[in-house]
Every structure is written in C-alpha cells, then in structure tokens.
C-alpha cells in the first residue's frame with residue numbers, strides 16, 4: 001500500500017470506527033439503562049459542547065453541521081417519542097419524516113461545502129439566514145398545503161429506478177446522491193480528515209433514516225455518532241496542524257520535541273541540511289525551492305534502520321533512530337544521501353505537475369531538459385556520555401558543520417574529522433543543472 005493510500009485511510013479511520021460502533025450499538029440493541037440514558041441526552045450535549053468548541057476556534061462550518069444534524073434529530077425525535085408513547089404516529093408524521101429525509105442531506109451538503117469566510121459575523125449571519133429561509137419556506141408550505149406537499153414529496157418520479165428495498169421517498173435518495181457526489185468531489189480535490197468525516201457522516205444519516213421508527217435508539221445513536229465524527233475530525237485537523245509540517249507532510253518540530261522527551265537510553269540523532277539552498281532559491285525561485293524541500297522530505301521519509309524524519313525548520317531536517325547505535329545508522333544515512341543526490345527534479349510549471357507517482361516517474365525519465373538535482377549534508381551523533389538530547393543535537397549540528405566544511409554531500413559523525421568519514425562524493429557545486 002502506498003504511503004498516500006495509508007495517509008488517506010487515516011483520514012477516514014476515526015469516522016469509520018465511530019460509524020461501525022454506532023451501527024453495532026443500534027442493531028445489536030439490548031443496551032443497558034446507562035447507555036439508553038446516555039444516548040437520550042448525548043445529541044443535545046454534543047450540540048452544546050461541540051458547538052461551543054467549534055465557535056471558540058472559529059469553525060463555523062462544523063458548528064452549523066452539528067446544528068443541521070441536531071435539527072433533523074430534534075424533529076424526528078419528537079415524532080418517534082410520540083409514536084412510542086401512543087402506539088400511533090402524529091398526524092403530520094409522514095410529512096415531517098419525508099421533509100427531513102429530503103432537507104437533511106441537502107442542508108448537510110450545503111454547509112459542508114460552504115467554505116468559511118474570514119469574517120466571522122458575516123459567515124454566521126449568512127449560514128443562519130440559509131437555515132432560517134429554508135426552514136421558514138417549508139414550515140409555511142407544510143402548514144398551508146400539507147396534503148399537496150406530502151404528495152409532491154412522496155410521488156414516484158422515476159418508475160424504472162424504484163426498487164423494493166427503498167424505504168425513503170425517491171427525492172430523498174436523489175438528495176443523498178447529490179450530496180454524496182458533491183462531498184466526494186470535495187474530498188478528492190482537498191483530502192482532509194474533515195472532508196472524509198463529512199462523507200462518512202452522510203452515509204450514517206442515510207442508514208439511520210429508514211430505521212427512525214422501527215429501531216429503538218437508531219436515531220439517537222447515529223446522530224450522536226455523526227456529531228462525534230465531526231468533532232473528532234476537527235480535533236484531528238488541529239493535531240495535524242500542530243504536529244505536521246504543511247509543506248513537506250513530515251512531522252514538524254513540535255512532534256520532534258515531543259518524541260525527544262520519550263527517548264530511551266540509546267539513540268542516534270542526525271541533522272540533514274540541503275546544500276547551497278540559498279543559491280538554489282536565488283537561481284530558481286522560492287516555488288522551486290519548496291519543490292526541492294518536498295523532494296528531499298520524500299526521500300528522507302524512506303530512511304531505513306527504524307529512523308523517522310522530521311522537518312526541523314527551514315531547509316534543515318532531523319532523523320531520529322531510537323534504540324540504535326551510530327554504526328547501525330551510518331549506512332542508512334549514506335543511502336538516503338545518495339537517494340537525494342540521484343533523484344533529478346524536473347523543473348516545470350504548476351500546470352505540468354504530475355497527477356500521480358507513475359506520471360511523475362514517466363515525466364522524470366522522459367528527458368533531462370530543465371532538471372536539477374540537489375545534495376544534502378548530514379551530521380550525526382549518538383547518545384553516549386552526553387547528558388540529554390539537547391547535547392546530542394548540538395553534537396550532530398557540529399558534525400553537520402564538519403560535513404559542510406568537508407565539501408558537502410557527505411555524512412559526518414560527531415568527533416570524526418575529514419579522514420575515515422562516510423563520504424561517497426563531495427562537490428563544491430552540488431546544485432547542478434543537468
């Protein structure tokens with residue numbers, strides 16, 4: 001499985017787990033009193049806590065998605081409660097149910113696709129206006145023309161597409177399909193945990209609606225799980241923002257600091273730095289410089305020997321090898337240095353970027369015109385008599401300085417001078433146009 005695929009599965013995993021737990025709880029039934037009471041209050045609790053959390057961090061879009069799911073829950077719960085208490089539905093039960101089946105996926109998709117504006121108040125007013133306008137129009141129609149509206153909602157428009165398993169009105173399936181396609185396109189264009197959660201949440205709502213009246217607690221459980229998915233995705237994104245470097249996708253400095261606190265007695269730290277990067281930026285521009293940093297990161301990420309790559313900052317990276325000795329790490333560091341050196345970067349406009357790895361490889365092998373390569377220097381140190389990781393990083397930094405002085409494009413270990421170094425090739429001008 002490619003790293004990209006694993007990364008994308010990671011976007012869906014928390015939501016899928018929550019969905020699976022919800023489906024299990026709803027279908028198995030037999031929940032004890034504690035869980036029944038919990039699911040009776042959970043949607044309201046999640047709206048209050050989640051809504052406050054989202055608004056505090058200016059996540060209006062997610063706050064409104066919580067509100068849309070809650071409104072759907074509220075309307076249906078009123079109907080389901082009456083049905084269970086009296087053994088018969090309210091007079092407007094069918095109308096309300098079909099209305100929610102149609103409007104829930106549509107409003108959910110509209111709020112999910114609606115990007116946040118920078119102006120908080122404007123955004124809140126606009127989103128509230130849409131909800132109020134749609135609510136007012138349909139509430140008015142339901143009051144004045146209940147029968148006509150019910151017929152309009154429940155008439156079969158496409159005979160050929162009608163199937164026995166369909167328990168919602170055709171319009172509702174069309175609304176879910178439209179919402180699903182739009183949210184899928186949004187995810188494919190901008191793969192993020194939140195966009196994945198929107199999709200899985202929609203699937204949860206589709207499963208829930210036909211079971212509103214005949215599966216006890218299906219409504220409460222699934223609405224709670226969808227609201228939880230949204231909140232977990234917001235937290236997931238906050239984590240990625242704090243711990244991942246946006247440009248390279250590697251864990252960032254904060255993630256490194258966190259990991260350094262939990263290291264055992266033996267470890268190796270390497271500092272890697274792109275050679276002559278300032279000159280590279282000046283010659284090819286900052287955008288190409290960014291491409292180079294992504295390329296270097298993609299190679300460092302593959303380092304063997306149990307190492308993990310982090311972006312330390314700027315054009316500097318850290319490779320951490322927990323539980324390893326210097327001798328064990330040196331071959332892996334040199335392999336990664338060679339991998340960066342041997343990987344040509346095709347200079348191209350944004351429009352010519354490859355859509356996938358295969359296309360990228362083809363483009364790279366399809367001619368050397370306009371391609372450049374970069375080299376990195378690496379300084380490495382292991383924990384021995386040094387007291388803490390700060391000392392090991394300092395020692396690795398000193399070794400990096402030695403590697404730079406030794407002509408760059410080489411690996412130097414702390415305490416090692418020019419002779420006997422792990423050094424395949426040194427070049428004073430490693431930024432070579434091919």
Ligand SMILES: Nc1nc2c(ncn2[C@@H]2O[C@H](COP(=O)(O)OP(=O)(O)OP(=O)(O)O)[C@@H](O)[C@H]2O)c(=O)[nH]1
Pocket residue numbers: 247273274275276277278279281285286287288289290293313314315404408
């Ligand atoms: N494109 C781009 N450039 C960056 C980024 N972060 C830092 N830089 C540039 O990296 C360059 C670092 O240059 P220096 O520290 O002088 O070192 P160098 O040119 O790499 O030379 P040596 O390390 O001695 O081989 C500066 O020009 C920074 O502007 C970034 O995120 N993107």
